[in-house]
Amino acid sequence: MCCAFLALVLLGPRIFGAFWWIFQPTRWQLAFNNFPADNIWWIWPILGIVFLPWTTIMFIIVSPGGVEGWDWLWLGIMFVADIASYSGGAGRKRIPGYEGY
Numbered sequence: 894m895c896c897a898f899l900a901l902v903l904l905g906p907r908i909f910g911a912f913w914w915i916f917q918p919t920r921w922q923l924a925f926n927n928f929p930a931d932n933i934w935w936i937w938p939i940l941g942i943v944f945l946p947w948t949t950i951m952f953i954i955v956s957p958g959g960v961e962g963w964d965w966l967w968l969g970i971m972f973v974a975d976i977a978s979y980s981g982g983a984g985r986k987r988i989p990g991y992e993g994y
Contacts, residue, residue: 906947907942924938924952948968948971955967
């Protein structure tokens with residue numbers, strides 16, 4: 894059960910982002926086309942899906958109108974979610990009374 898949940902957490906947003914990019918490529922291109930190197934705009938979504946999938950998905954959602962105001966809060970929450978998915982179980986053994994079952 895734990896392995897299935899871990900696979901869902903790690904692979905779920907990446908698979909979703911990849912399918913979304915396949916089925917709506919113009920939305921992704923519009924979101925990432927404003928970066929300085931326009932001829933290699935596709936490298937940023939790939940890096941985002943691999944390393945920060947939740948943040949990348951939220952960026953695609955909020956970027957059509959420009960990132961401003963409350964959009965930064967949503968991006969920050971998703972960034973924290975990405976970091977938490979990498980370091981979720983780091984301190985369990987330090988908890989007093991934790992048996993590790």
